Amino acid sequence: MVDMTAPDLDLKTGSIDDAIANLKEKFPDAVSDDTRAGYGGVIVDKGQLREVAQYLKQNLGFDYLSSATAVDYLGEGQHTTDDHLEMVYHAYRTSGGSALVFKAQTDRDDAVVPSLVPVWKGADFQESEVYDLFGIKFTDHPNLRRILLWDGFHGHPMRKDWKEPYYEEEAKPFGSRWPGGQVHRAEEKTIFGKNVQYPADIDLSRLTDISESKLYEGFGMGVDVQKVTHDGVETDQLIVNMGPHHPSTHGVFRMIMRLDGESVRDLEPIMGYLHRNHEKIGERNTWLHNIPFTDRLDYISSMGNNHGYVLAVEQLLAHNKRWKPPTYRAEVLRVLMVEMSRIINHLWAIGFWLNDIGAFFTPVLYFIEERERMMDFFEAVAGSRMMCNYMRFGGVFADLPERLRSTANLMNDRVRDYNTMQFLTEMINERIPRTIDDLEELLTENEIVKVRSIGVGILSKEDAINYSTAGPLLRGSGVAYDIRRADPYSIYPELDFDVAVRNEGDMYARYSVRVQEMRESIRILKQILPRLEYTANESATANNGSHGDKAPLGEAYGRVENGKGELGYYVVSAGNKRATSNPWRYHVRAPSFINLTPLGAMSEGMKVADVVGILGSIDIVLGETDR
Amino acid sequence: MNGQGLLKGMLLTLRHFVESYADDIKYGFKKFSPDVDNFETRQGTQTRGVFTVQYPDEKLAMPERFRFVPFLVVEDWDDELNPGKDWCTSCGICAKVCPPQCIWIVRGDDPVTGRPIPEPEAFFIDIDICMNCGFCAEYCPFDAIKMDHDYELASYDRTTNHVFDKEKLSKEQRYWKNLAPTRAAEEADVRGGWEHKNFKKSWNTTKEQAQSAQAEKDTKRDEVRARKAAAADEKPAASVSDGPIIVGQPGKAPWEESEEIREKRRLGALQRKAIRAAKRGDG
Numbered sequence: 023m024v025d026m027t028a029p030d031l032d033l034k035t036g037s038i039d040d041a042i043a044n045l046k047e048k049f050p051d052a053v054s055d056d057t058r059a060g061y062g063g064v065i066v067d068k069g070q071l072r073e074v075a076q077y078l079k080q081n082l083g084f085d086y087l088s089s090a091t092a093v094d095y096l097g098e099g100q101h102t103t104d105d106h107l108e109m110v111y112h113a114y115r116t117s118g119g120s121a122l123v124f125k126a127q128t129d130r131d132d133a134v135v136p137s138l139v140p141v142w143k144g145a146d147f148q149e150s151e152v153y154d155l156f157g158i159k160f161t162d163h164p165n166l167r168r169i170l171l172w173d174g175f176h177g178h179p180m181r182k183d184w185k186e187p188y189y190e191e192e193a194k195p196f197g198s199r200w201p202g203g204q205v206h207r208a209e210e211k212t213i214f215g216k217n218v219q220y221p222a223d224i225d226l227s228r229l230t231d232i233s234e235s236k237l238y239e240g241f242g243m244g245v246d247v248q249k250v251t252h253d254g255v256e257t258d259q260l261i262v263n264m265g266p267h268h269p270s271t272h273g274v275f276r277m278i279m280r281l282d283g284e285s286v287r288d289l290e291p292i293m294g295y296l297h298r299n300h301e302k303i304g305e306r307n308t309w310l311h312n313i314p315f316t317d318r319l320d321y322i323s324s325m326g327n328n329h330g331y332v333l334a335v336e337q338l339l340a341h342n343k344r345w346k347p348p349t350y351r352a353e354v355l356r357v358l359m360v361e362m363s364r365i366i367n368h369l370w371a372i373g374f375w376l377n378d379i380g381a382f383f384t385p386v387l388y389f390i391e392e393r394e395r396m397m398d399f400f401e402a403v404a405g406s407r408m409m410c411n412y413m414r415f416g417g418v419f420a421d422l423p424e425r426l427r428s429t430a431n432l433m434n435d436r437v438r439d440y441n442t443m444q445f446l447t448e449m450i451n452e453r454i455p456r457t458i459d460d461l462e463e464l465l466t467e468n469e470i471v472k473v474r475s476i477g478v479g480i481l482s483k484e485d486a487i488n489y490s491t492a493g494p495l496l497r498g499s500g501v502a503y504d505i506r507r508a509d510p511y512s513i514y515p516e517l518d519f520d521v522a523v524r525n526e527g528d529m530y531a532r533y534s535v536r537v538q539e540m541r542e543s544i545r546i547l548k549q550i551l552p553r554l555e556y557t558a559n560e561s562a563t564a565n566n567g568s569h570g571d572k573a574p575l576g577e578a579y580g581r582v583e584n585g586k587g588e589l590g591y592y593v594v595s596a597g598n599k600r601a602t603s604n605p606w607r608y609h610v611r612a613p614s615f616i617n618l619t620p621l622g623a624m625s626e627g628m629k630v631a632d633v634v635g636i637l638g639s640i641d642i643v644l645g646e647t648d649r
Numbered sequence: 650m651n652g653q654g655l656l657k658g659m660l661l662t663l664r665h666f667v668e669s670y671a672d673d674i675k676y677g678f679k680k681f682s683p684d685v686d687n688f689e690t691r692q693g694t695q696t697r698g699v700f701t702v703q704y705p706d707e708k709l710a711m712p713e714r715f716r717f718v719p720f721l722v723v724e725d726w727d728d729e730l731n732p733g734k735d736w737c738t739s740c741g742i743c744a745k746v747c748p749p750q751c752i753w754i755v756r757g758d759d760p761v762t763g764r765p766i767p768e769p770e771a772f773f774i775d776i777d778i779c780m781n782c783g784f785c786a787e788y789c790p791f792d793a794i795k796m797d798h799d800y801e802l803a804s805y806d807r808t809t810n811h812v813f814d815k816e817k818l819s820k821e822q823r824y825w826k827n828l829a830p831t832r833a834a835e836e837a838d839v840r841g842g843w844e845h846k847n848f849k850k851s852w853n854t855t856k857e858q859a860q861s862a863q864a865e866k867d868t869k870r871d872e873v874r875a876r877k878a879a880a881a882d883e884k885p886a887a888s889v890s891d892g893p894i895i896v897g898q899p900g901k902a903p904w905e906e907s908e909e910i911r912e913k914r915r916l917g918a919l920q921r922k923a924i925r926a927a928k929r930g931d932g
Binding site: 398 | 662783
């Protein structure tokens with residue numbers, strides 16, 4: 023057992039290399055370097071995984087488990103001779119710095135790994151997801167369930183030997199497209215065909231019963247309702263399903279609550295209604311193909327999604343001899359777009375949160391006005407309002423157009439014809455700040471908003487870190503952790519802005535953090551404007567790769583501070599070649615998904631009406647939650 | 650003071666309410682006349698008040714880079730030398746770079762030598778699968794596939810008319826010039842002229858060549874027509890004589906039919922196939 027003496031402060035702030043050296047010294051038998059080409063971090067013997075994790079957290083200061091996921095190395099053959107499943111963990115310090123990556127390997131046929139939930143509660147949903155998609159069992163996990171798929175689902179789809187219903191080939195591009203051009207509609211080919219697999223013992227007439235009854239048993243309830251006594255009065259507790267179709271859930275999302283009167287005793291989120299196995303699709307795709315698919319994750323801020331993904335893949339591509347990093351102008355354009363999406367995201371989040379707490383649609387429509395104009399700008403630059411698909415490896419899709427105009431200008435040259443820079447300047451200096459002023463005037467001192475949100479949905483600082491929350495949820499609980507500052511990327515180090523933090527940890531604190539963050543975004547945008555002016559002659563597209571970019575072998579984790587929190591992409595390039603055109607593994611660390619982990623804890627003891635507001639204050643998008 | 654925050658918010662709402670009439674006062678009834686440029690003021694950075702557009706009565710014009718389902722650029726139909734000639738060379742890059750793989754191309758072959766020629770025999774795009782990412786247009790080295798602005802593609806039956814073929818996809822070069830004047834001009838600059846010059850071999854470069862090509866085409870077409878007419882005279886209702894066709898049980902889907910009927914259908918199909926093969930003489 024690890025000794026729990028007072029942790030050494032030096033160890034907690036040292037470099038990653040020091041930490042790894044200390045770890046190897048402490049656990050000489052269990053910890054070894056990951057020596058595979060292109061890989062980093064350490065491999066931990068799974069027998070001592072929990073002790074190592076506890077030591078990392080307690081003594082080395084890695085208090086934040088950002089991502090936990092798995093990779094299936096079936097028939098990969100390059101790095102190892104035996105096929106195995108591998109758990110990959112990324113741990114960070116909330117004081118900043120890069121990741122300590124540690125891995126645990128397990129057999130494919132008998133995949134068991136100790137759960138890390140006792141160390142970091144944030145591993146809860148992520149391990150459930152790994153169990154669901156890879157079939158790794160976690161010992162001592164409090165609630166291991168199929169979190170995204172339904173219980174009758176046959177097999178674990180992220181395993182390399184699992185084939186999807188419309189399976190055509192292992193990787194795109196498919197051979198049937200060219201030069202033969204055998205056009206077909208997939209659904210016609212497989213109409214009621216053998217594309218769906220069921221477990222042998224399933225009773226198709228009673229599909230949902232198993233999972234549902236298990237779920238209710240988890241609440242300590244059988245078929246009968248539970249009796250409780252309040253001041254001598256005996257009443258029943260109720261189980262209430264909220265969702266999947268409920269306006270407050272921002273999509274198809276369901277919460278099962280055990281109610282005592284109007285107070286919530288237990289709450290469990292159920293998700294996966296929009297699950298499409300984004301990650302499996304991502305493995306079939308080429309590296310480039312994935313960019314438009316990332317748009318569909320958090321569709322409110324697709325620019326940020328693009329950014330995280332290209333950052334991850336650029337880490338791999340950087341090992342190419344002929345790789346040229348993005349030009350300065352490309353970086354400036356990326357930051358411009360990402361910060362605008364952050365404002366859009368927060369306007370949207372605050373607006374719909376207000377819907378949830380009762381200010382129905384009046385404020386949100388005022389905010390949508392501004393969002394419309396910013397999306398007009400996206401449309402003119404990137405070609406689409408929401409599915410921007412703007413960033414490329416080594417640059418961006420295209421530079422800013424000289425004028426934001428429509429094709430109708432041929433007939434009438436006064437329709438929506440603006441000089442781009444003039445439009446941006448007016449938006450950034452006048453229009454958006456004015457909207458945020460309006461927003462504050464309308465809400466910040468509004469008594470109803472305050473009464474509804476102050477002291478509701480409290481998440482303490484320790485819990486926020488422990489649950490791996492990210493974004494405004496984390497910063498609203500007093501943790502000044504913003505990846506743009508803690509682990510900087512792009513040109514953020516040279517930009518002047520503050521990290522918005524509030525200490526209260528309630529809904530109002532999250533609202534305040536969002537407002538403050540929008541103001542900081544405007545501060546950044548104001549610094550971007552002169553940079554756009556003086557890089558005007560530089561090319562932003564010069565380094566755009568070809569359509570067949572190949573990534574050298576290795577792993578990479580790219581993460582950005584998206585509007586909803588830390589968006590991370592874990593990509594692995596592996597196989598029997600020197601470089602690959604398709605990812606071996608493509609994992610999305612979705613903030614919307616992981617931020618839901620503490621929803622149950624936050625809602626305990628709250629009223630039903632508050633739960634809706636708490637969910638709104640977390641700000642989820644189901645496209646990203648369910649993936 | 651208690652209630653002050655509320656009041657301030659109400660005043661703001663009132664201001665928005667009043668501002669929503671700004672347009673009406675400014676434009677009067679001109680707003681409703683069809684050719685007034687009222688979008689300009691509604692979409693601008695200085696706009697106040699109502700910003701919505703009454704779709705489908707009013708439609709916002711699309712910016713140049715707007716992208717929707719792709720189309721193929723062909724030479725103008727009234728072009729003297731190469732009317733309606735495809736710019737596409739069936740190189741297959743768009744099919745490879747398409748993320749959802751919604752493009753199918755049949756590469757053209759020379760009828761005599763059997764070697765591939767830079768021309769697509771057939772080109773299909775399943776618009777239900779297309780995700781409008783624009784990669785095909787971005788990576789096409791011949792400027793032959795472009796993203797359209799026509800977004801009203803809904804139809805009553807998705808199963809029959811959502812796979813677009815070459816005929817449906819092809820649009821004239823001048824359409825692209827209208828759609829995106831700036832970009833079309835930039836591309837032409839790079840190419841060195843409005844015409845597509847990449848494939849001199851298969852393209853007609855002089856008037857005589859164009860005329861002879863047209864004449865050849867005409868004779869070919871006439872020949873085919875004559876042959877078809879002759880064939881039609883020879884064996885009327887050919888398909889009926891191919892063998893028995895077993896009709897399924899009425900009101901039942903194929904998979905609900907009894908084993909017996911399914912077996913019959915299968916045998917019937919095999920029989921028809923054998924008859925057809927014998928006719929062709931490849932037994």
